[in-house]
Amino acid sequence: MAAVGVGSFGRNHARVYHDLQKQGQPVELVAVVDANRTSAESVAAQFGCKAFTAVEELAGLVDAASVAVPTVHHLSAAKSLMQSGIDVLIEKPLASNLAEADELIRVAAEHKRVAQVGHLERFNPAVRATVPLLTKPMFFEVHRLSVFTPRSLDVDVVLDLMIHDIDVVLSFVQSPVTEIRAVGLPVVSPKVDIANVRMEFENGCVANFTASRISTERVRKLRFFQPREYVSVDYGRQDVLQFRVSNEEKFSLDQLLGMASDSANAPSSVPIPGVTVNKPPVQQEEPLRTEIKSFLDAVRQRSKPVVSLEDGRRALAVALDILARIQEHSRRAGIQSL
Numbered sequence: 660m661a662a663v664g665v666g667s668f669g670r671n672h673a674r675v676y677h678d679l680q681k682q683g684q685p686v687e688l689v690a691v692v693d694a695n696r697t698s699a700e701s702v703a704a705q706f707g708c709k710a711f712t713a714v715e716e717l718a719g720l721v722d723a724a725s726v727a728v729p730t731v732h733h734l735s736a737a738k739s740l741m742q743s744g745i746d747v748l749i750e751k752p753l754a755s756n757l758a759e760a761d762e763l764i765r766v767a768a769e770h771k772r773v774a775q776v777g778h779l780e781r782f783n784p785a786v787r788a789t790v791p792l793l794t795k796p797m798f799f800e801v802h803r804l805s806v807f808t809p810r811s812l813d814v815d816v817v818l819d820l821m822i823h824d825i826d827v828v829l830s831f832v833q834s835p836v837t838e839i840r841a842v843g844l845p846v847v848s849p850k851v852d853i854a855n856v857r858m859e860f861e862n863g864c865v866a867n868f869t870a871s872r873i874s875t876e877r878v879r880k881l882r883f884f885q886p887r888e889y890v891s892v893d894y895g896r897q898d899v900l901q902f903r904v905s906n907e908e909k910f911s912l913d914q915l916l917g918m919a920s921d922s923a924n925a926p927s928s929v930p931i932p933g934v935t936v937n938k939p940p941v942q943q944e945e946p947l948r949t950e951i952k953s954f955l956d957a958v959r960q961r962s963k964p965v966v967s968l969e970d971g972r973r974a975l976a977v978a979l980d981i982l983a984r985i986q987e988h989s990r991r992a993g994i995q996s997l
Contacts, residue, residue, distance in 0.1 A: 661717050661724040661745075663692040663736055665702040668750065669727030675951050676725075677706040686955055689721050718743040723773070723958050725951075726750060730814055734759040737774070741766050746773040748954045751826070752818045752978065753971030760972040767968055775954045775964035776971030778826040782949040785897045786827055788941045792890055792901055796831055799866035799883045804874035807847060815850035817843070817978050817985075821870035824881060825981075826966070826974040831883070834862040836977055841984040844994070846873050856981050901937040 662673035669691075676688040690709040693699035703710035711717065714736050717724060723746040726737045733754050737747045747767075753776050754760040767774040780786055801824045829836075836858055843854030853871040860866070879894035889902040957964040 660686055660688050661690045661692060661721045662688070662702075663714055663717075663724050663726045663740070664728035664732075664750075665691050665693045665698055666727065669693075669725065670702055671947055672725040672727055672748075672951065673702055673706055673708075675945075675948050677708075678948075679951070679955075684955075685959075690717060692717065692724075714739045715743075717745060721745060723747070723955070725777075727777075730818070731755050734762060737763055738766050741770045741772040741774065744770065744772075746958045748775045748777055748951070749968075749971070750777040751779070751971065752814065752822050752975050753968065754975065757972065757976055757979065760968070760975055764968045764972065773954075773957050773961065773964060774968050775950075775957060776966045776968060776974075777950060778823060778966045778971065778974065779946050779950055780823045780827050780894060781830065781966050782946045782953065783894050783897060784941045784944055784946070784949070785892050785894060785899050787949075788899050788939045789831075789890060789892055792888075792899075792939065793831055794885050794888070796883045796885045796890075797864050799828055799831075799864070799868075799881065801828065801866065801868045801881045802878050803868075803870045803880075804876060804878040805872045806875065806877060807852075807873045815843070815845075815854075815982065816852050816870050816872050817854055817981050818975075820872060821854060821856070821868055821981070822974055822978045824868055824870070825977050826970065827881065828858075828866050828868075829973060829977065830970070832860050832862070832864050832866070834860040834864060836980075837861050839977070839980055839984050840988075841981045842988045843982075843985040844989075851982070851985060854981070854985060856984075858977075897941050897943055899939050899941060901939065903935040903937065905933045905935075 660676045662669050665673055673691050676686060679686050680688055688706055688708045690711055691699055691702045692711045692714055694712055696712050699710040724740055726747050726749045728736050730752055733749055737749050740747050803820050803824055805820060838859040841856040843851040846852040852873050856868040858866045881892040883890055887904045891900045953965050
């Protein structure tokens, strides 16, 4: 194994590979790659592996690698690796544009490579515990707020943060997007730092997304409604609450949201007439560790990964459409071009 790009997040990939190796898993961290030789050598020394500055040096040395370089370099790095016979786990977003995403899909198919996209929240234990609860989700409210850091300023908040939730909601709804309305603003960086989106799907589902990287607090929550049910997912706490409403009872949206707020603290001790509260078991684990283990399983079995390149392209297409709608709104509102 190799970790390509060992900045703030790529270093975590190297750490997980190293930890799995120490625990006796059939994986070995052989090398790390970074254009900054000092960074590469520092991480290599920490995890006892080789340091390189170019992906071409990995040919014949490893079977698979994580690609965590800046998004603009995803195509060049992952394409070179796949052409050398190396399977890849590419961090999100998959690429800078759809043409690059299509080229990655083509190269993976041509060289018969296992290629996975690092949509981390798909491996969050809370999200995985929610999948069996899905029946017909029809309305989503999603909030992802983060304290500002200089990390990932090469992309806007939609491609940096919101794309996690876009991917999760697309995987839950399984219906084409038919309409997007969006507003967003740059606040502390040249790119969009805060955005709000309303999305409609062909099957009638509606999803509202809010993402900010200039918040004073960290929030990662998803809530959705389906017939006679309301489900609340807290990504950070890795916690899920399911509210089932009996056929005889009727509640307003505000009442249901209030129930969730109260029951989140002590769901077993807050009786709600006409409502059954279920707290599905969640097996706590670092999502990145689960993601990497899933990738390694796909590599060993030569199987389609949980999050395919096609999934990554789908999320990217929606995210880019959102950015286009934000630009349209900015022009209509007379805001300086983004």
